[in-house]
Amino acid sequence: MSVITEQDIIDSVAGACQYISYYHPTDFVEGMVEAYEKEQSESAKNAIGQILINSKMCAMGHRPLCQDTGSINIFVKVGLNAKLDISRELEDILNDGVAKGYTDPDNTLRFSVVSDPAGERKNTKNNTPAVIHMSVDNSDKIDITVAAKGGGSENKSKFAVLNPSDSIYDWVMDNVRQMGAGWCPPGILGIGIGGNPEKSMLLAKESLMDHxxxxxxxxxxxxxALEELRLKLYEDINKVGIGAQGLGGVTTVLDVKILDYPCHAASLPVAMIPNCAATRHIHFELDGNGAAKFEKPDLDIWPDLEIPMDTVKKVNIEDLTKENLSQFKSGDTLLLSGKILTARDAAHKKIVEYKNAGKPLPNGVELKDRFIYYVGPVDPVRDEKVGPAGPTTSTRMDKFTKDMMEIGIMGMIGKAERKQPTIDLIKEYKSTYLIATGGAAYLISQSIKDAKIVAFEELGMEAIYEFEVKDMPVTVAVDTEGVSIHTTGPAKWRTI
Incomplete structure (x- = not known):
């Protein structure tokens, strides 16, 4: 019998982490192409187009689809008849594979995993440990699925124990309406029903690995009944009108997946987990004949698309003032050129601490009259100025917005909707909120012509960078009058 070695497992997992970082699953690309072709909303169609352009660029350039290269989920089924040549815990071997994949110098991936989650939250520097689920069967193989899940979609996960007489359909629809766009639609919705609380969550996650x-x-x-529910949810979620990136449109989900399991007669556990526009997973088996080999997809599955330029406004950031921001209206598409600063959660926290202490920011950094981009970029390779650099979910920065407005920032760039108090602040301070397309990180990075860390270098990818951009594609999400595309867009396309 052929022997499965430690190195086979390590190399296979590392190769899988690399592969899924730049290749969308073929069935997902085909679903996105169909969504693009039938989309009637101009803003949503443009967003899907950017995601597809980005996807093809990543497939060709072998760079990450999204700057959030995710935390790794591994589903492992070990055959009881498999012949294994391993001397350590299988979990340690799998994590070695993840570490090798994420530290590959030819395609560095972002380290997003932190240890001591309720305390210091220190980055582990190699994206381990993975979340690993193990089971056994009677085969002579090891069956492995590797998936990368970004924080934006994971953060939108929902769970409840319903009464047996409650409607699962109503629960899902209510939560979808509240979920907003922070999970970067269009994507796939996974639902787990039954078992117990942890089982239903696991079922929801597993369902996302299906075609x-x-x-x-x-x-x-x-x-x-499950297929009836699945089809009804697919059709009705798309009638809600959320659309790509929450801009309003006819496609919010490409598919709805459901797995179930028997449960206690007194309960009805239900879980819901979305998979974003950077859906990333791959399945393989090890049978003792070496490491897994992954086939390159045919580039012909991607259409040749270009960003439409007929309705785009080119904007020089250096020419902008608070007084002339009012020329840009919610829904406008802009190409930004000039210098912007970056800041995410950790940097915002430090900025507010410095503000409250009456201290200037390090290195003479000034935020007044600057645009702040919510991003944690991937490290550059070769001749890149910066790696993939798409937006992170903006609502996490809502708690800091009043302080930032008081400092005098010009505006913000991120993804998804803002909460109403933040929209009110934008209107009060005559600021603006722009969105870049989540899931188009490599495409966006091509517009960044220079990048340097200017403050808080110790924060790693959460440091404050200064980017010099040329024709960076963004959409006006909230204008100076407080009109939000994430309210008006879905309202226009809602049919249910």
Whole structure:
């Protein structure tokens, strides 16, 4: 019998981490192409187009689809008849594979995992440990699925124990309406029903690893209650009108997946986990014939698209003042050129601490009249000025917005909606909020012509950078009058 070695496992997991960082699953690309072709909302169609352009660029350039290269989830099924040549815990071997994949110098990936989550929250510097789920069967192989899940979509996960008489459909629809766009739609919605609390969450996560096949189900018709629920949710979620990036449109989900498990008669555990526009997972088996080999997808599955320029306004940031921001209205597409600063959660916290202490920021950094981009970029390789640098979810910065407005920032760039108090502040201070497309990180990075850390270098990817950008694509999400595209867009396309 062939032997499965430690090195086979390490190399396979490392190769999988690299592969999924720059290749979307083929079925997902095909679903996105279909969504692009049928989209009627100009803003949403442009966003899907950017995601597809980014996806093809990443496939060709072998760089990450999203700056949030995710935390790793591994599903492992070990055959009881498999012959293993390992001398350590399998979990340690799998984590060595993750570390090797994330530290590959040819395609460095962002380290997002922190230890001591309720305390120091210190970055582990190699994106380990992975979240590993193990089971066994009677085969002579090891079956492995590796998935990378970004924080934006994971943070939108929902769980509840319903009464047996409650409607799962109503619970899901209510939560989808509240979920907003921070999970970067269009994507896939995974639902787990039954078991107990932890089992239903696991089912929801596992369901996301399945192929996009909703149209096959629609063509043949549902054959049981779960399929009926799946199809009804798919159709009705898309009627809510959230659309790509929350801009309003006809496609919010490409598919809805459901797995179930028997449960206690007195309970109905239900979990919901979305997978974003950077859906990333791959399945492989090890049978003793060496490390897994992953086939390159055919580049012909991606259409040749370009960002439409007929309605785009080119903007020189250096020419902007608070007084002339009012020329830009919610829904406008802009190409920004000039210098912007970056700041995420940790940097915002430090900025407020410095403000409250009456201290100037390090190195003479001034925020007044500057645009702040919510981003934690991937480290550059070769001749890059910066690695993939797409936006992070903006609502996490809402708690800091009043302080930032008092400092005098010009505006903010991020992704997804803002809460109403933040919108009110934008209107009060005659500021603006712009969004870049989540899931288009490599495309966005091509517009960054120079990048340097200017403060808080110890924060790693959360340090304050100064980016010099040329024609960076953004959409006006909240204008100086407080009009939000994330309110007006979905309202226009809502049919349910």
């Amino acid at each position: 996009v096949d909703i149209h096959e189900l629609k063509a043949r018709g549902p054959q049981n």
